[in-house]
Amino acid sequence: MQANPAPLKLVDTVLPLPTARAPRIRSAGSGDLLALAAVRRESWWSTYRDIVPEAELRGMDDRRTAQRMSSALGVPMHGILVVEDDRRPLGYAWLGPHRHGVGHHRGEILELYLHPSAQGRGLGRQLLVSSIWWLVDRGLHPVMVWVLAANPARHFYEACGGVRAGQGPVRIGGITLPRVAYSWRDALPLPL
Numbered sequence: 001m002q003a004n005p006a007p008l009k010l011v012d013t014v015l016p017l018p019t020a021r022a023p024r025i026r027s028a029g030s031g032d033l034l035a036l037a038a039v040r041r042e043s044w045w046s047t048y049r050d051i052v053p054e055a056e057l058r059g060m061d062d063r064r065t066a067q068r069m070s071s072a073l074g075v076p077m078h079g080i081l082v083v084e085d086d087r088r089p090l091g092y093a094w095l096g097p098h099r100h101g102v103g104h105h106r107g108e109i110l111e112l113y114l115h116p117s118a119q120g121r122g123l124g125r126q127l128l129v130s131s132i133w134w135l136v137d138r139g140l141h142p143v144m145v146w147v148l149a150a151n152p153a154r155h156f157y158e159a160c161g162g163v164r165a166g167q168g169p170v171r172i173g174g175i176t177l178p179r180v181a182y183s184w185r186d187a188l189p190l191p192l
Contacts, residue, residue, distance in 0.1 A: 023123055025130045028080035028092060030073060033066035036082065036092045040065055043091075043113040051150045056173030072096065077138055083114070083127045090118035093131040097140055103165060105183065107132075107140025119153075128160050129189045142185035146170070149178040157182040161189050 028036065041060045048057065072078040078096040082089045091114035098105040109131050114124050135143050144165060147154040158164070162182030169176045 023083055023085045023090060023121075023126070025081055025083050025127060028069075028073070028082045030070060032080075032082055032089055032092075033069045034062055035089045036069060036080070037062035037065035039089060039091055039115045040111070040113045042115050046116040047151060047153065048148070051148060051177070053173035053175060069094065077140065079134060081127065081131055081134060083118075083123050090115050090123055091127055093127050095131055095135055095140075098144065103142070103144075103183070103185070105142045105144040105165075105185070107135030107138070107143040109135075109143065109145040112145065124156060125160055128157075132184055132188060136188065141188075142183055144181050144183045144185075146179050146181050149180050154180060154182075161187055 041062060044052070044060060045057055069080060072080055072094055075096075079094075081093045081095065083091045092111070093109055094111040096108060096110055098108045099110070109128070112124070112128060112131065114127070132143050135141060145157060145162070146168075147157060148170070149167070162184060163186070164180060165183035165185070166181040168179060168181070170179050171177075
């Protein structure tokens with residue numbers, strides 16, 4: 001005769017449910033600006049270490065950068081979009097009317113930076129596409145962005161449908177560096 005199997009025990013273990021939100025994109029507020037300035041500084045150190053003079057990198061001041069960014073808040077046709085996870089901002093795009101330079105562009109991505117730890121996860125593409133559509137929604141199309149020619153990630157813009165539209169110099173840290181303009185004139189990326 002077989003013995004009855006031991007009754008099943010209920011385990012008093014609770015598995016945590018995932019609480020992390022998927023990264024999201026939203027408009028920046030004044031409380032975000034110091035964190036965004038830190039993202040910019042970390043991105044510059046990671047990307048431009050061998051491109052711009054070290055003195056320029058060492059001289060980056062988060063408070064001064066945040067103060068400069070605050071000029072975009074509340075100004076018509078200007079904005080800053082933030083990509084964030086549940087803990088902190090991971091990157092941003094500063095957007096506005098086209099400043100100068102290439103063709104008949106109306107909108108410009110003035111800055112787009114991701115923290116180095118956030119790169120390679122598709123967040124840059126989400127931020128770029130959201131930025132282009134933010135500008136289009138305000139009648140600022142065609143859209144363009146300037147990128148340092150030596151930036152190893154500049155081909156990202158081509159991969160996102162940007163077409164090379166021009167080139168020109170920019171002064172950073174007392175030296176002149178070449179840069180390239182990418183345009184979304186004839187085709188727009190699908191909204192996310």
